[in-house]
Amino acid sequence: MDFRLTEEQELLMSSLKELLEREAPESYIAELDEKHEFPWKPWKALADNGFLGLGIDEKYGGTPADVLTQCLVADVLGKYAFPVGVIYGLGVITIRDIEQFASDEQKARVLGGIIKGEPPVALGISEPQAGSDAAGLKTSAVLEGDEEWVINGQKIYCTLSNVAKYILLMTRDSKAENPYKGMSMFLLPTDTKGVRINPLPKVGWWSVPTCEVFLDDVRLPKSALVGTVNNGWMQLMANFEIERLILSASCVGAAEAAYEDAATYANQRVQFGQPIGNFQMIQEKLVDMAIKIENMRNYYYKIAWMMDNKMPVRHEHAMAKLYITQASFEVIDDAMQILGGMGYMMAHRIQRLWRDVRVMRIGGGTDQIMYNIAGPQLLKKFKK
């Protein structure tokens, strides 16, 4: 078993670290967080240096890349600029959906823009009454005169929608008996008449806006449909696995950043006449944190390797997401404990990582949904 990265991956990660040192130093990320601003400058720098084209077909100006390489990018982003890592991870699912299901015209327009530094396409699924139970969707799309789609409804937790040019919007045909066979996917320009977007205040992710979206008689041309009518659910499910894995990888980077802060602090902070790192209770915490980081990274390496080798990861990816998002928060929480009062102060990045990583156990499918995906699959293996 060879755990080494390829030379190309190592060079790419060095290049990315240097880019982040230049364009997204910690002080700048903290400032953006405080001002609740989208990281436009680092995002453009990522585009200018080809990172946003990773995994996108060369036909649209991208550079083919495997899942592991994309996870490595998210890991490094997560460590040095977590909000940018989140935005990168959120973009993957909509990019993949568009690559797989959109028309050539839609692909050229949207993917070409993303590669040049436009924000990712936001994903519009959740509604006030429909989150993980997407069958409860109410937003409707009605074809009028075989020319125009008329869309009405409301979306919630639609992250990035107030900065994005497009929302990949899920609608439901209320007449379809099986809700999973009555959903459709649309590419909705956010400046379309009838679209109203309000950012929602939240605990973390201050540089990654999450919004509610009101859709009031929104008219879209027939060509705005992505893929096939009523096949939206299948299209949506096709790429959740990679999104969850890449977002998980960004959490590993965040945990490592917190661990390094804690270990450095343990060496410096003197109490009772010696550095607190001399105390075994602190050492125990640091060792447990280091083990979790090792486990988390190995976990996403393996799932990425499976995906790159076209192996199914139905329950494996859910278990990895569950473990990594929980363990990364635990590591950051322990780092806060080691830093004590300092870790709780707004002046230190630990509090930001703590606020930002907590939601990773909710977004992209809650812990409980991950159990729900993995549990039945595990049992199925032992059914006779």
Add this chain to the structure above:
Amino acid sequence: MNIIVCYKLVPDPEDVVAKPDGSISLDQAEWIISDYDLMAIEAAVQLVEANGGKVMALSVGPSQLANSKAKKDVLSRGPDELYLVVDDGLRDADTSLTARTLAAAVAKLGEFDLILTGEGSADLYFQQVGMQLGELLGLPTFNAISKVEWSGGKLAVERSLEDEVEALEVPAPAVLAVTTDINQPRLPSMKEILKAGKKPVVEWTLGDLAVQDGLAQRVEVLSVRSPKQVNRKQIRIEGKPEEAAQALIGHLSKEGVL
């Protein structure tokens, strides 16, 4: 225009270990392109982008140079071709041997309009190789170059001195050592990294070159030692400024600093 850009691989400063006896260990060090040379590479690539031609990267040194990742690293930053003189006889080469080896390699490269170097190396920083190379080749040679333009077969350069900036017209070919503020080097993208593995690389040994005076070195290094680490004395001086100043002078005198 054809440009030769010289670079050096140096141990990553983050990996250099100072041992308790003061000796320096490079055993775990990754070898990376000297920071100062990244600006020379970028300047060469920008000139060729603006005027056409090609960039030939050139380096001489021990076996680390032949490392496949190190080769891709330099080529991913824009040069079209890579020429290396890899020979363990060049380990710990002084500036003279380095410059003479570079001169012998340049003689094999054919026509060129310009040779660029960094202002010094990140490990030793003697700032001599570029100047010696120019002298050996008998070419116009300048250091402290903060701007280079190419027009009508001549080089228009700016040379940043302590109190002034000289604007000079230099006939080509020439050897120029560039400053760190001449540009901000680009970062390699995945496309460039993938392309790097496909670019031509030529490797020579000292046996392939006619190096003037062979392996003779002009400088003998007796030892390299890190400064002795001393624990902080944790002396806190309090009181009125005059008294504190007197106390400080007293401590410094006691330590033999004053």
